[in-house]
Amino acid sequence: MNPMMKDGSVVIIGAGIIGIACAHYLAADGRKVTVLDKGTIADGCSYGNCGQITPSHVLPLNSPDAIKSGVLSLFDSRAPFRVKPQLEPVFINWMLQFARRCTHGRMIEAATSLKSILDSSFQEFESLLDGGVVDCDWNKSGTLYVYRSQKMFEAFAKTDDLLTRHFAVSAKRLSGADLPAFEPALRQDLAGGYFYEQDALVHPSRFAKAWVRKLQNDGVKFVENCEVISLDKEGARIKSVMTSKGVYEADDVVLAAGAFSPTLAREFECAIPVLPGKGYSVTVARPSVCPKVSMIMPEHNVAITPFAEGLRFGSMMEFVGFDSDIPEFRTRQLKECGKAYLRMETPKAHEEEWFGWRPMTWDSLPIIGRAPKLSNALIATGHCMMGLMLAPATGKLAAEILGERATHIPDAPFSPARFNA
Numbered sequence: 001m002n003p004m005m006k007d008g009s010v011v012i013i014g015a016g017i018i019g020i021a022c023a024h025y026l027a028a029d030g031r032k033v034t035v036l037d038k039g040t041i042a043d044g045c046s047y048g049n050c051g052q053i054t055p056s057h058v059l060p061l062n063s064p065d066a067i068k069s070g071v072l073s074l075f076d077s078r079a080p081f082r083v084k085p086q087l088e089p090v091f092i093n094w095m096l097q098f099a100r101r102c103t104h105g106r107m108i109e110a111a112t113s114l115k116s117i118l119d120s121s122f123q124e125f126e127s128l129l130d131g132g133v134v135d136c137d138w139n140k141s142g143t144l145y146v147y148r149s150q151k152m153f154e155a156f157a158k159t160d161d162l163l164t165r166h167f168a169v170s171a172k173r174l175s176g177a178d179l180p181a182f183e184p185a186l187r188q189d190l191a192g193g194y195f196y197e198q199d200a201l202v203h204p205s206r207f208a209k210a211w212v213r214k215l216q217n218d219g220v221k222f223v224e225n226c227e228v229i230s231l232d233k234e235g236a237r238i239k240s241v242m243t244s245k246g247v248y249e250a251d252d253v254v255l256a257a258g259a260f261s262p263t264l265a266r267e268f269e270c271a272i273p274v275l276p277g278k279g280y281s282v283t284v285a286r287p288s289v290c291p292k293v294s295m296i297m298p299e300h301n302v303a304i305t306p307f308a309e310g311l312r313f314g315s316m317m318e319f320v321g322f323d324s325d326i327p328e329f330r331t332r333q334l335k336e337c338g339k340a341y342l343r344m345e346t347p348k349a350h351e352e353e354w355f356g357w358r359p360m361t362w363d364s365l366p367i368i369g370r371a372p373k374l375s376n377a378l379i380a381t382g383h384c385m386m387g388l389m390l391a392p393a394t395g396k397l398a399a400e401i402l403g404e405r406a407t408h409i410p411d412a413p414f415s416p417a418r419f420n421a
Helices: 003-007 017-028 066-073 089-100 104-130 150-167 204-217 258-268 328-341 387-402
Strands: 009-013 032-036 081-083 143-147 172-175 192-196 221-223 228-234 237-243 246-249 252-255 274-284 294-297 302-307 310-319 352-361 367-370 377-381
Touching: 009 017, 017 032, 017 204, 017 252, 017 377, 017 387, 089 274, 104 150, 104 387, 143 150, 150 192, 204 221, 228 258, 252 258, 252 387, 258 274, 258 352, 258 377, 274 328, 294 328, 302 328, 310 328, 310 352, 367 387, 377 387
Parallel strands: 009 032, 009 252, 032 221, 081 310, 143 294, 252 377
Antiparallel strands: 143 192, 172 192, 228 237, 237 246, 274 310, 274 352, 294 302, 302 310, 367 377
16 A cells, blocks of 8 residues: 555545444544535434344345235335335336345345354444443343244244354244243233344444544544535546535545435446335333343334333335335334333333435445445445444445455455446
């Protein structure tokens, strides 16, 4: 690497958790970092997600069952996994490419790559949080997958066996009779659950904001309400970023704008096949009997996470474009999930409701790597439902790639080149 590049300037487009993570590792390399966002810092999916850090969640969205779920959702607007038909060529192509990858072999291939970056990210989280780099909630309490249906509970045994055989990820199996003693907040009429003790939990917005404060104290500059207009290029190199708040010169540029990254694909001269996958969350006051561990209810596609100040119900997956409504039935679905699984009344009110657009790729893998046609641009987006989970490893990879060092995990599966052949 050119020694002069060590102190070179880096402009990061996007101040979500991925942009924040990239800023951390690049600043640690001695780079002068500026982070731009057209909105506010740590907003969007970095704010209202369920905060689960789950190495157990290694299987991708493109599973053999995904096509069936998607087709059925065409006839049920309230399905937890919903696809709204759209005639745009970009949408149609994305769905066709996704469907091609909904096979057992492709699922295992994607999961193998996800396993490497999930494990890396978990180690980085422990270093950041246990080491006091970021002072924030960090709870290694595990994740409990809970089932109401005995049939679905027994069927998950095959998935647990697959995770054990292929990825050395194993759960403790709990019968319905064992669940209340293990987690007193659960009802007594459930079929059973699987507990992955290696998983953890962090409050997403508190973590992101604490990380930003630390970076600002270290000299990283964050600029809010700053929309990128264009890139000033000279040949295959970006000279500066033109924005609504002026011009920012840069030796390197990182695109980490989440679901909005494709709006700049032409400027970065590469394909960024990301669709917005809409998710929701509702946060209610902590009930008198509150769960101790983070939970996932696969039958309802809902996650439940206990925080110090509240209980959050979240998830759903809707391919409905950049729709910004929060339908009342979605918040009701989330809250009613508590009544179905927990020893609590359905909350009559909630403290906060939220939605966000996840950046979904058709192969369920993030996009991390140099833009194929620009020598000083890096793409870091497409993290699907795992932006928080994969942020530290993504930031570390970004610093290694821009620093022209060997990467700590194989980066080829995440390269933008796979879409730009």
